[in-house]
Amino acid sequence: MAISHDIGLFIPFKINRPLTKEEKQSRFVRGKRRKISGEATVLDLETVIRMNSSYLEIVDKFYPTKGYIASFMMAFCILFIIFFLAIAKTTIFNGGDLPSLFFVFFLCGGVVFYCMRFLLKDWFRKTHYPVRFNRKKQQVHIYQISGEVITVPWGDIFFTTSKQRISYCIVGHLLSEDKETVLNTFSFGYVGPREELALYWEFIRCYMEEDCLEELAETVLFCPPVEKQKEGYVAGLQRLMQIDSRGDWLLLVLNLPFALIESIARYIAMQTSKIPQWSQDVIDACAVEPNDPINIGAENNSPHRWRTVLANETREAYDAKNQRLKSANQKIKAKLDAKYGGKI
Structure with missing residues (x-):
């Protein structure tokens, strides 16, 4: 199987290299139940x-994080453009030094050009780069940053943990025949604390390998509204403002000015980017049976999204949600215990 390599978005993935010791130690193994402490068994995040x-x-x-880096680059561009226009106005109307104006022009132009290189990695690209886990075909369809779509057997991917400065994410490596050399890398889903990755991986693994689809569907409470549409401004702002508890309200107020700036950059990124389109081969491979009992998407999202975002749900709604998650996780755990005999 010929494997083309992806380029990464801001920082290229390192390829044509051997797996590191850390990657081997942090591997997520297919066909094996993951040891997890606490009540939760899976998280879709x-x-x-x-x-x-x-x-x-x-x-x-x-x-x-779409729009995060762009917000800084956008701010720098605006500041340096305003700075140049102010110098130009003073020079033209007050008889200033023209050579100095040209120097400022090239200085500001260089900064703007540098910032635009990062802006254009976020703007005028794709709204997102999805990954499809095909349960029936046991395949993974990957929409790469380059725009190419590749399909890889589930069993051929080396999943492991990748450190992202102070947080972590799951990546999939496509290896050469020696099972040691990384030919391609793709990432998906979530960046956050390392302890949550085990729960997230178990969600993915259980979907592909276990008989608990109905229970897994019960754990999905919110779907990003990006399927066949561009994320709107309000949805983007909600993602940037979302907090976990009412104890974070003060932090939310302090962060609000930055969230508003970032939301503008995110909205521009979404509106100037194209919606990714799967190839017909992928669509055919993922054909859904008529009257499929499992069908979860953004249309199932709660109409009271702001309450969740601001951690201000009613006690009844909060308790109902937690009971739903607890019940689903208990059922999944029971099925895994029955299959694996409680062994990890």
Whole structure:
């Protein structure tokens, strides 16, 4: 199988290299139950775009932070353009030094050009780069940053942990025949604390390997509204403002000015980018049976999204949600215990 390599978004993935010791130690193993402490067995972490009995489509790791780097670059561009216009006005109307104006022009132009290189990695690209886990065909369809779509057997991917400065994400390596050399790398879903990755991996693994689709569907409470549409401004702002508890309200107020700036950059990124389109081969491979009992997408999202974002749900809604998650996780755990005999 010929494997083309992806380029990464901001920092290229390192390829044509051997697996590191850390990658081997942090490997997520297929066909094996993951040891997890606590009540939760799986977590989808709000990454599911569409879930049915045929495929599970999730966002890429760049989607949650889309607009973040662009907001800084946009601010720098605006500041240096305003600075140049102010100098130009003073020079032209007050008889200033023209050579100095040209120097400022090239200085500001260089900064703007440098910032635009990063802006254009976020703007005028794709709204997101999805990954489809095809349960029926046991394949993974990957929409690469380069725009190419590749399909790889589930069993041929080396999944492991990748450190992202102070947080972590799951990546998939496509290896050469020696099972040591990395030919391609793709990332997906979620960047966050390392302890949550085990729960997230178990969600993915259970979807592909276990008989608990109905229970998994019960754990999905929110789907990013990006399937066949561009994320709107309000949806983007909600993602940037979302907090976990009312104790974070003060932090939310302090962060609000930055969230508003970032939301503008995110909205521009979404509106100038194209919606990714799967190839016909992928669509055919992921054909959904009529009257599939599992069909989860953004249309199932709660109409009271702001309450969740601001951690201000009613006690009844909060308790109902937690009971739903607890019940689903208990059922999944019971099925895994029955299959693996409680062994990890």
